[in-house]
Amino acid sequence: MTRMNRRRFVKNVALASPILLAPELLAGCNKLKIPKGSYSGKIIVIGAGAAGMVAAKLLTERNVDVLVLEAASVHGGRVLPLNDFASFPVELGAEEVHGHRTRWYQIVKDANADFINEPGENYYFLDSKVQIESKIRNDAESSKALDMVAAMDTYSGGEITAEQYSINNGVTAHVKFIDDAQVGGEFGTSMDRLSFSGVKTSNDLWSAGNNNYMIKNKSLLSVLDNYCSNMLSKIIYDTQVVSIDYSQPKIILTDQNGSTYEADKVIIAVPLTVLQQNSIAFTPALPATKISAINGIGIGAGMKIILKFNAAFWQNDLGSLYSDGVVPEYWPTALEKSTSDFLLTAFVMGSFAEYLSAQGSNAVTLCLTQLDAAYAGAATAHFTDSHIIDWSLQPFIGGAYSFPTQTSNQPRTDLAASVSDKLYFAGEATNTEGSFATVHGAVDSAFKVVEEILS
């Protein structure tokens, strides 16, 4: 997720010093205490993403008999570094740590992460010129698009899509790409699919803080591995759970090869898409409220295209480039991580991602053409390599991250609710505190579910 309004905050305000943050960090430390209580039965966690890993780590610390079944041959899920493309790990999924008042921020700090100091400026390719934000702010037309970004925190009207809000407020087609990126893209979709009141509700619940942090000296996966080191040996890879029978006292899980596993409780920490696609058959069927929640919350296509060049041709202080066209937003990937790698990340969500996904490898050419327009042909001239991650095609993931739709006002509580004291649900989409679509939201969901089981 790129919480763009929060990114923007960071770009304009120097990062708060660790000394100033100390009281909140202490609060974070307390929050990291493992939940109280115990449990003597067997627990199986399905999915070794951030939520599943943290849940298994906490249960292991409480000496609970726990096993993790992971469909892929790697763990981490949507925390996924690309290791051999540059001199540093390129984050293909989660990249930023959103806010400092979270358990996840504390975990990252405890892993001795170094944060990037200068996230750079927002630039816009508008009227055939690449212009800094302070310049386009003076323009009445662009201001309307930028005002919509601020309205994500202040909107007080009824249910409406972000697209409709933009039309009602006079955002013209000429500058709509700004909101496609900073409103739609930020929430992992396109504006016509996004509930604007849902955005406001989630922003009201958001308590993580407004700063964003990017780590320069390690991957997010290495942080997760470090924190969850006690459970890594409990992961059984290449094991896709295809059915869960919870009709008897013991729960029986079956994998894609027909092997079965027995548990007293199961934590389901798979992406929302897996539940939407009915990839796991439940006996008995899940309650109607759960099914309605699963289908009411949005999740869709999302891609990152990493473009490698033999020289930087963009502004020295570029934080993000917003541009009308196939990709609403690009950012320099190597910012403060390397001076010898020249990379741009194309960040594409919703209908933009569906379009580019259908283009196959031609997507790269389309990106280069778009960048050539902004930088006088320099993108194609300096291009050397690319890597595409298409999250909707990623096995066992199937989409980017969840977002509020017009039918999903309250169902995250239904999605998060346990069933029959046997099935427990964790993962970013189950976060009811406005932190869905984030790693810290997934981590918090794991604490919540473990607390529920142990108490």
Ligand SMILES: Cc1cc2nc3c(=O)[nH]c(=O)nc-3n(C[C@H](O)[C@H](O)[C@H](O)COP(=O)(O)OP(=O)(O)OC[C@H]3O[C@@H](n4cnc5c(N)ncnc54)[C@H](O)[C@@H]3O)c2cc1C
């Ligand atoms: C492009 C992109 C950018 C992002 N940027 C950020 C960011 O900057 N900051 C941020 O905080 N967040 C960001 N996010 C969101 C963040 O990555 C997720 O919210 C978080 O990682 C989700 O963790 P999770 O444990 O809920 O799910 P996942 O990480 O998806 O883990 C679920 C696991 O379940 C496994 N699984 C699926 N089906 C089965 C099955 N049937 N049986 C067994 N295992 C199964 C999967 O293989 C996977 O390992 C981004 C995500 C994407 C895609």
